Amino acid sequence: MAGKRKRLVLVAAVILVAGLGVAGYQRWRAPPDANHLTLYGNVDIRELYAAFYDSGRISQMLVQEGDAVHKGQLIATLEPGRFADALAAANAQATIQRQDLAALMAGSRPEQIAQAKAQMAALAVIYQNDAANFKRYAALAPHGAATIQQRDDAQAAYLNARQNYEAARQAYILAVKGPRAEDIAAAQAAYDAARANAALAAEEERDTQLYAPADGVVEERVQEPGDMTSPSAPVYVIALTNPLWVRAYVPEGDLGRIWLGMAAKISTDSYPGKLYRGWVGYISPTAEFTPKTVETPDLRAQLVYQLRVYACDAQGQLQLGMPATVTIDLTQPQMAAARGADVCGGRHDAGN
Incomplete structure (x- = not known):
């Protein structure tokens, strides 16, 4: 009797285990939730x-x-040493060019004009005296009252005095007129070049x-x-924490069920139970074979599209390369989904 009871208990246990196995098998074989799309990827950022x-x-x-x-x-x-020296030299050269330009812009000083006028007047007296001497010797020489040599010496002195006087007169005219416009323009250009070199040296020091x-x-x-x-x-190397996204891959068959701006939920194994809000910010326009990092035996030959799901992570918990799971509610209205990118209080850059 006891043996029969044991056999009945054993049979019941076998039936229970078999039932649980069948139920688990059926649950495992059950079709995925048609209202949600689950994707797997890794956290990615720009550097x-x-x-x-x-x-x-x-x-x-x-x-x-x-x-x-x-x-x-x-x-x-x-080390700033050589940059500071180059800046000091450039500033000094600019100062020199500025002073040269200022001197030309100011024109001749009154003292310079007065000096040129006095020089011209002194040479005019010499010129007039030598002219008179030459005139006398030229008149006396034909009558033998003066030698030919004396006449020629007087003529040479007269011609030299005339040239000196003419040079002094031209110097006086230039002093009154002041520098030429071309000289001022050249000095301005030299000063501008010196200032540009000084600005470049300052930029290099910065x-x-x-x-x-x-x-x-x-x-x-x-x-x-x-x-x-x-x-x-x-x-x-600096990792940019904004924007931050999960790089995932969506099979071609699911591509028509998602669009840009759809709201999404992101979770990681590092923070169980923690959900991060996000949105679909980028869908690749070209297909590729499933990357080795996410492929399974039945996915190796499938074409997939890269997907970026941008994430809100105010606490800085998501790290580069961290595995993440993305869940997208496929029942959300498209108008509502279009506002999904604003879940963090402002749209992030969702460019490539």
């Missing part, structure tokens, strides 16, 4: 490579990996300071103080 605009030796690195930086924050500096080009988190500190750097050598 930028911060570098100096000029070459030089790094003097300071002011932030570390993991530090949050904001746009315009000073994050590194170069380039010894590296500022964060955007808000983000320092992902990698590539160089250190003492390193020689150049514009082609990044100093930091």
Whole structure:
């Protein structure tokens, strides 16, 4: 009797296990929820490579990996010595050119004009005296009262005095007229060039300071103080925390059920039960084979389209590469879905 009771209990247990197995199998084989689309992907962000605009030796690195930086924050500096010297030389040259231009613009000083006039008057007296002497000797020479040599010497002195007087008269005229317009224009151009060189030197000196080009988190500190750097050598790699999205892939058969702006929910294994709001911000226009990172044996030959689901993450919990699950309610009205991108209080950049 006891043995029969044991056999009945065993049979009942077998039937129960079989029933549970069939139910589980049927549940596993049940068709997916037609009202929701579940996708799997990874958190993705943009990165930028911060570098100096000029070459030089790094003097300071002011932030570390993991530090949050904001746009315009000073994050590194170069040794400024040679840049400061170049700026000082450029400013001095600009000052010289400015003084030269000012002198030309001011014209001749009254003292210069008076000096030129006095010089002309003195030479005029000599010129008149030598002219009179030459006239006398020229008259006496034919009668033997003066030698031919005396006449020729008087003529040479007269001609030289006339040339000196004419040169002094022209100098006086130039002093009264002042500099030529062409000279002033040339001096202005030289001054403008000197100012431009000084501005360039000032800009190069400012380039010894590296500022964060955007808000983000320092992902990698590539160089250190003492390193020689150049514009082609990044100093930091900065991860941009906005925008932030989940890169997922949607099968071709589901492509017609989604559109840009649809609201979505994002979850991760790192924060169980935590849901992040998001929206479909980008759908690739070209198909590709399922990436190896997400493929399963029955998906290897399927064509999929890349999808970006932009996420709201005010607490900064979503990290680059983190696996994430995206759930999209397919019953949402299209008009409502069109406002899905505003779930974070403002539309983010949903470009490529």
